[in-house]
Amino acid sequence: MASIAIRDVRKSYAKMQVVHGVDLDIASGEFVVILGPSGCGKSTLLRMIAGLEEISDGTIAIDGAVVNKLEPRKRGCAMVFQNYALYPHMSVAQNIGYSLKVAGVPAAERTQRIQAVARILELEHLLDRKPMALSGGQRQRVAMGRAMIREPKVFLFDEPLSNLDAKLRVQMRSEIRKLHRRLNATSVFVTHDQVEAMTLADRLVVMNGGRVEQVGTPAQVYSRPASRFVATFVGAPAMNVLEGEVTLEGLSLLGGGRKLNVSRAGLSVGSKVAVGIRPEAVGMVAPGTPGALAATVDLVEELGAGRVVYVDLDGAPFSVVTSETVHPEPGSAIGLQFSETDLHFFSSETGSRLDVFKASVPEPAL
Amino acid sequence: MEKRVTFGRWTIGILFAVPQLILIFTFFYWPAGQAVYWSLTLQQPWGGGNIWVGLENFRSILANADYWNSITTSLVFAGISTGLAMTIALVLATLTDRQLAGSRLYRVVLIWPYGIAAPALALAFRFILAPEAGFMAFANQFWPGFWDPGLDGADAMASIILAFSWKYVGYNFIFFLAALQAIPRSLIEAAAMDGSGVVRRFRDIQFPLITPTIFFLLVINITESFQDSFGIVDIMTAGGPANATNLMVYKIYSDGFRGLDYSGAAAQSIILMLLIVALTIVQFRFIERRVHYR
Numbered sequence A: 001m002a003s004i005a006i007r008d009v010r011k012s013y014a015k016m017q018v019v020h021g022v023d024l025d026i027a028s029g030e031f032v033v034i035l036g037p038s039g040c041g042k043s044t045l046l047r048m049i050a051g052l053e054e055i056s057d058g059t060i061a062i063d064g065a066v067v068n069k070l071e072p073r074k075r076g077c078a079m080v081f082q083n084y085a086l087y088p089h090m091s092v093a094q095n096i097g098y099s100l101k102v103a104g105v106p107a108a109e110r111t112q113r114i115q116a117v118a119r120i121l122e123l124e125h126l127l128d129r130k131p132m133a134l135s136g137g138q139r140q141r142v143a144m145g146r147a148m149i150r151e152p153k154v155f156l157f158d159e160p161l162s163n164l165d166a167k168l169r170v171q172m173r174s175e176i177r178k179l180h181r182r183l184n185a186t187s188v189f190v191t192h193d194q195v196e197a198m199t200l201a202d203r204l205v206v207m208n209g210g211r212v213e214q215v216g217t218p219a220q221v222y223s224r225p226a227s228r229f230v231a232t233f234v235g236a237p238a239m240n241v242l243e244g245e246v247t248l249e250g251l252s253l254l255g256g257g258r259k260l261n262v263s264r265a266g267l268s269v270g271s272k273v274a275v276g277i278r279p280e281a282v283g284m285v286a287p288g289t290p291g292a293l294a295a296t297v298d299l300v301e302e303l304g305a306g307r308v309v310y311v312d313l314d315g316a317p318f319s320v321v322t323s324e325t326v327h328p329e330p331g332s333a334i335g336l337q338f339s340e341t342d343l344h345f346f347s348s349e350t351g352s353r354l355d356v357f358k359a360s361v362p363e364p365a366l
Numbered sequence B: 001m002e003k004r005v006t007f008g009r010w011t012i013g014i015l016f017a018v019p020q021l022i023l024i025f026t027f028f029y030w031p032a033g034q035a036v037y038w039s040l041t042l043q044q045p046w047g048g049g050n051i052w053v054g055l056e057n058f059r060s061i062l063a064n065a066d067y068w069n070s071i072t073t074s075l076v077f078a079g080i081s082t083g084l085a086m087t088i089a090l091v092l093a094t095l096t097d098r099q100l101a102g103s104r105l106y107r108v109v110l111i112w113p114y115g116i117a118a119p120a121l122a123l124a125f126r127f128i129l130a131p132e133a134g135f136m137a138f139a140n141q142f143w144p145g146f147w148d149p150g151l152d153g154a155d156a157m158a159s160i161i162l163a164f165s166w167k168y169v170g171y172n173f174i175f176f177l178a179a180l181q182a183i184p185r186s187l188i189e190a191a192a193m194d195g196s197g198v199v200r201r202f203r204d205i206q207f208p209l210i211t212p213t214i215f216f217l218l219v220i221n222i223t224e225s226f227q228d229s230f231g232i233v234d235i236m237t238a239g240g241p242a243n244a245t246n247l248m249v250y251k252i253y254s255d256g257f258r259g260l261d262y263s264g265a266a267a268q269s270i271i272l273m274l275l276i277v278a279l280t281i282v283q284f285r286f287i288e289r290r291v292h293y294r
Helices: A042-050 A092-102 A107-121 A136-148 A166-183 A194-200 A218-223 A228-233 B010-039 B056-062 B065-098 B103-115 B118-128 B135-142 B153-181 B185-193 B198-209 B211-227 B230-236 B248-258 B262-290
Strands: A004-013 A016-026 A031-035 A057-062 A077-080 A154-158 A186-191 A203-208 A211-216 A240-246 A251-253 A259-263 A272-277 A283-285 A293-302 A307-313 A316-322 A333-337 A344-347 A358-362 B041-043 B050-052
Touching: A004 A042, A016 A042, A016 A057, A016 A203, A016 A211, A031 A042, A031 A194, A042 A057, A042 A077, A042 A154, A042 A186, A077 A136, A077 B185, A092 A107, A092 A136, A092 B198, A107 A136, A136 A166, A154 A166, A166 A194, A186 A194, A194 A218, A203 A218, A203 A228, A211 A218, A211 A228, A228 A240, A228 A272, A228 A344, A240 A316, A251 A272, A283 A316, A307 A333, B010 B041, B010 B262, B041 B262, B056 B065, B056 B262, B065 B103, B065 B153, B065 B198, B065 B211, B065 B248, B103 B153, B118 B153, B118 B230, B153 B211, B153 B230, B185 B198, B198 B211, B211 B248, B211 B262, B230 B248, B248 B262
Parallel strands: A031 A186, A031 A203, A077 A154, A154 A186
Antiparallel strands: A004 A016, A004 A057, A203 A211, A240 A251, A240 A272, A251 A259, A259 A358, A272 A344, A283 A333, A293 A307, A293 A333, A307 A316, B041 B050
16 A cells, blocks of 8 residues: 655656656555556556656655665566566466565465465465466466565556457456555556557556656546647547637538537637547438438447447547447438537647637538 | 378388488498498508407497596586586577667677588687687786696686587577567566566576477587587597597598508497497486476
8 A cells, every 4th residue: 555656757768758747746556557558658658657667757756755766676566468468487476476486485374375366366276376377367467466475565567468369367356456446556557459448447647758648537538629739639449520610600610511509718819720520429310300410330330239430520520429229321410519618729829728618509511 | 180102012111211211221220331341440551451350349439538537528518518518508599689779680690600611610719718818818927827728628628618619509599589589579578567577588488488499409519519619629629639639520531541540440339339429318318307388
């Protein structure tokens, strides 16, 4: 149980800076997920907490004590690696118990603790096997056991589920959640998978290009994305974003010259904005319905429970998620309807969220 | 599915194998067979045919104290030079593996000694270790009589061990470095997270994982120390002083071509062959068990 305080942490390799000043506070017992595309610096940040990467600038403190210069073993963190990193020449029991052996724990107590961990993870019948003889899910569990047995202050997970198949991933996801509830240890989990991130996190940290874009609960991040990047990165299919310009009447969408009637409180006429709407918030109506945007169906993806309809809106790609039983034909005309309260506005220059706008009822196209 | 080409007629298959069979027969079985034949006969130095003597050659060799001395010398040489060459190479490779800047250069530079012909290398070391000039002369200045491979058998043995090890350090280094780099970085990091320090990590993780390479190099080094040492001995000590460096492979040459005892030399080469075979079997039987293959 420990809190982590990250203050203006930076990381550079030679002349390339990959992490640009991250500030983050992780409360004791919290499950924090760092989400971002590959190369955004999320793994580097995790490895700096672990002590596997040197911190170029700034400080990381665990339980109030700055750990910048401490060796990994002195930080009280345990890590689960993406490729499990099990010692191939040791049995499952030896793998799990290695840290205790290094720490000089007597053999009897070691065996007892290995047994206890194995019981929790249902590995008891596999203790004598070598990692080679295990399935992916079992290896994953051994890696978890190796982290658990040390009763660490902090658990670090570096994309631990990305080598598993889809079904196992879902299963392991809920097991990690249950385990966290049981141990209640501070956990930092790095992933590029947003479903993993949304389901696991108490708090979500979205990173891009070495910077933190947003910190918040999964619901906050989904419903009020702080930037255009977060808006399009979180949620599947991605949020639709259309470029527009503020006019005297409201908002003119670039490309087709369509208009949205919105009050432009605080924004000067002529400024460029991006307007976003989640595919789930768009309804499909018959073409020509008053107040609907006219579009042409491009492609329909069947998901079983619903379908994703990709439409052409004056050349801009746009997607709609629907659970209704309508099956629009590619090439057919439809109308798109949405509530103004579901619109998100972002500055075209900086990409950051603009909350000054309140949309009124969208007008149909000409 | 195993890929396998099958021939309708066995003669075609044989024809494909013939070039290789000819090579093996001409350069391996024929000379080896000839050596076995010579070892069972007495060859007359000025021609006139061979006289069949059965195992008489072996009997006289094995009754000879000089020969037993040569076996002991060979074993000492093999043991120390293999140990030295492998230990130094492993230390260098471990250090290089930890800090990789410039390791490509090391790899190239360190393989060069292996490419140098033994006699050329031996000549260089003869100068380097000469008692009358250079560094060792300097040492002799302070401790008169400290170093003289021409008079002291132990010094002579140390010289050839040094030269041979130098050649094989580079060879071993390449294999060790490759083996160490094949260990996934995350294993080392996982061990670091588990609380293991540098030395402990080497003992518990890296060393067990490179045992296949260690075993391979052990077999190669020992075998080569019995065979590849000829050029070094010939140039540096010529077997002396007082047979102190008269390794088996050198004794075969000196008895056969200097002493003109072809039959005795042939018998010695058969014994050397059997000894290498026996050592290799022992290594596979008793050491391979401790090897962790992944």
